[in-house]
Amino acid sequence: MTPDDIKQRIRAAFPxxxxxxxxxxxxxxHFDATVVSSAFADKGLVDRHRxxxxxxxxxxxxxxxxxxxxxLTTETPEEHHRKTDRNDPR
Amino acid sequence: xNDLLKKRIADTIAKGRVMLxxxxxxxMPQCGFSAAVVGVLKEIGAPFESFNIxxxxxxxxxxxxxxxxxxxPQLYVDGKLIGGADIVRDLHARxxxxxxxxxAPVAGA
Numbered sequence: 313m314t315p316d317d318i319k320q321r322i323r324a325a326f327p328x329x330x331x332x333x334x335x336x337x338x339x340x341x342h343f344d345a346t347v348v349s350s351a352f353a354d355k356g357l358v359d360r361h362r363x364x365x366x367x368x369x370x371x372x373x374x375x376x377x378x379x380x381x382x383x384l385t386t387e388t389p390e391e392h393h394r395k396t397d398r399n400d401p402r
Numbered sequence: 403x404n405d406l407l408k409k410r411i412a413d414t415i416a417k418g419r420v421m422l423x424x425x426x427x428x429x430m431p432q433c434g435f436s437a438a439v440v441g442v443l444k445e446i447g448a449p450f451e452s453f454n455i456x457x458x459x460x461x462x463x464x465x466x467x468x469x470x471x472x473x474x475p476q477l478y479v480d481g482k483l484i485g486g487a488d489i490v491r492d493l494h495a496r497x498x499x500x501x502x503x504x505x506a507p508v509a510g511a
Binding site for chain 2: 362377384385
């Protein structure tokens with residue numbers, strides 16, 4: 313699995329999403345992903361993560377799934393910009 | 403999933419108000435994400451029960467389906483899934499995990 317494979321699957325489910333994925337170990341099975349999409353509005357964190365897991369489907373399901381670990385950050389565009397602004401002293 | 407397994411899962415979740423399904427046990431976690439959640443719970447001084455999913459493959463696979471959550475650790479408070487390591491760390495960073503564990507409703511959880 314490559315970060316691009318993951319990115320593609322997530323974009324297919326969330327067409328508006330800004331997605332960044334990093335292979336944290338270089339082994340193609342541990343990833344760190346940030347997904348920014350308006351689909352997360354009015355949803356709790358558990359439901360947001362479930363949506364992303366759903367988009368990845370078989371890649372995360374079962375003991376032989378190619379993705380062993382996925383650290384996930386899910387934000388709406390508003391939340392993302394608020395955070396970016398705060399981290400960016402202008 | 404058969405009813406027997408479903409009941410066993412529900413009973414196991416109900417073993418503690420704060421219940422952690424993890425890889426290994428709190429004194430010897432077998433995975434960095436599980437270790438991180440144990441660390442956070444200890445930091446806020448929350449009493450919790452835990453279950454080692456590496457020792458029970460039937461419950462491990464069943465719980466993923468039961469909760470629609472494909473990974474471990476999984477933290478439950480009052481029978482409700484709070485999330486995995488990312489969410490627990492996020493709630494802790496916002497100071498909300500302690501409130502949640504104390505029984506207060508938390509926005510966005």
